[in-house]
Amino acid sequence: MRASLAEKGVALTPRRAKLLEVLVASDRHPSVGEIHEEVRRYFPSTSLATIYNTIELLKETGQVLEIEFSGAANRYDGRIPQAHPHLICVECEKIEDLEMVEPSEPLEAISAATGYRLVNRRTDYYGVCPQCQAREGGQQQAPQSLP
Ligand SMILES: [Zn+2]
Ligand SMILES: [Zn+2]
Structure with a gap:
């Protein structure tokens, strides 16, 4: 560096x-x-x-x-x-690296398929992190438990 x-x-x-x-x-x-x-x-x-x-x-x-x-x-x-995928918490704005995701299709392959000269890629997953879910104390129920 x-x-x-x-x-x-x-x-x-x-x-x-x-x-x-x-x-x-x-x-x-x-x-x-x-x-x-x-x-x-x-x-x-x-x-x-x-x-x-x-x-x-x-x-x-x-x-x-x-x-x-x-x-x-x-x-x-x-x-x-x-460039790498991130997990982003919509509650506390925490950003974590999502290292378990396989690097997907090479940019060259996408370029070939679309005709775009690709310069970058961005993959983000938005959600609520486990800590924020715990803080919410189960206020957000899973869909199957709703009336
Ligand atoms: Zn959070
Ligand atoms: Zn990162």
Whole structure:
């Protein structure tokens, strides 16, 4: 990760190094705000703009995966920067990697079938996580138990 930034002539400041560390260490898909908070614990004067700029650089070098949302903050995965499926809780907005899913059809095969020049793939599964279900305390009954 550090090497590819250097190749692009980007100076790896201690702040940027910390941001990389936060991204690679987290499997929680943090938002820019969360990354900012974490980096500021070590470098209190870090601006939000610095975080945004560094993430842009990491996107350019393919070292972070951006998970975009129209109605919520984008989230970032520096642990697995290649496109991969996610499990997203609609209650607590937790995002987990869905590692049990087989990587599906290669993009090339889909390109051949559709004529599209595909550049990316996104597969997300939305639901309510076990913790949120437990908190709801069975208010949401299974369909067969409804009158
Ligand atoms: Zn949840
Ligand atoms: Zn992920």
